[in-house]
Amino acid sequence: MTPAQPQRPSPPRELLLQTASELFYREGINGVGVDRILQETGVTRSTLYRHFAGKEALIVAYLQREDQAMRGQFAAAGEQAVSPEHVLELIVEGVANDASRHHTRGCPFINATAEFPDPASPVRQVVAEHRTWFRDTLLHALTAAGRDDAATKADTLVMLRDAVLVGCYLDGAETVRRTFIQSARWVAGLR
Template sequence: MPSPGRSAPRDHLLTTASQLFYSEGINSVGVDRVLRQAGVTRATLYRHFAGKEALVVAYLEREDQMIQAIWSTGLGHAVSADHALELAIEGVATDAHRHHTLGCPFIKAAAEFPDPASPVRRVIGEHRAWFRAELRRLLTEARRDDVDAKAETLAMLRDALMVGCFLGDPDAIRRTFVRNARWVAGLR
């Protein structure tokens, strides 16, 4: 079923493009391949997106929305500020270990779109700003000191986790991330 206010062809096209972009890389997947795989016409693409870059932006915006929804649902079970930090750390670890096994879609897209002024990099920057703000909020609510430095460190650890799960032993990387993230967050 399409999202409210969206068409089934648009959602199908975006789902197909998202799967291809994530698994094979954005620049290595041409528009013709996306159209062929989705079974839609070029007119359908241009009816919903101005071009490939707009499709990439929509892919990353959708990733961001899904991550934010999972984040808020997961943290909705917290019984304390420390518990919220624990749930956040476990949620990030689980996401990398189970759902983003090929790395972070935002880091991968940033590597393919080096222009910091591009619409793609804008979406990436917004996602990363949201994540850091959420970390600062959780650390502040847990009454930690030096929340800016700790939030930056936790964000950096997440980046390492996402890349590490793709390149190395996901179980070992997950354990290392959780141990170090708990330490940075002041969890015993």
């Protein structure tokens, strides 16, 4: 008997999610309707609803995809790091690179929060879970590196990440990136 293979997402589901993710990030979630997504993908409405219960489920999948991408980046950094200090270095550089290269229109989680103000909504729940994971990951890295008051430092680094993602969009990447790196290194206790 052969072991079960992990299920891959179907091509239509992946196409819908990829297209919706690009449109939601570039044009805003509420500014993009289901009809636009269907038009861009060439997928039928029945296929969309076979994979997603509705637009809200598609939005949740988009944010979960963003979350998983960041978790993957952090896991890869942890695997290549040679010390707890190096983990902190990789986190700071990774956040700066993400803000200045990949998320040049702000933070997808902050953007979603602005469009979905109800904290009990499924969209906001995904955002809250992501932020909790991010803060806990920073707390663990700071603690492993022997930093005093790691909880306050983790909170500060979360705030600095928010600032660099918004700042790169508003003020341009290079200056904001440089300021973020200097500030985050100082907070993390890096030389």
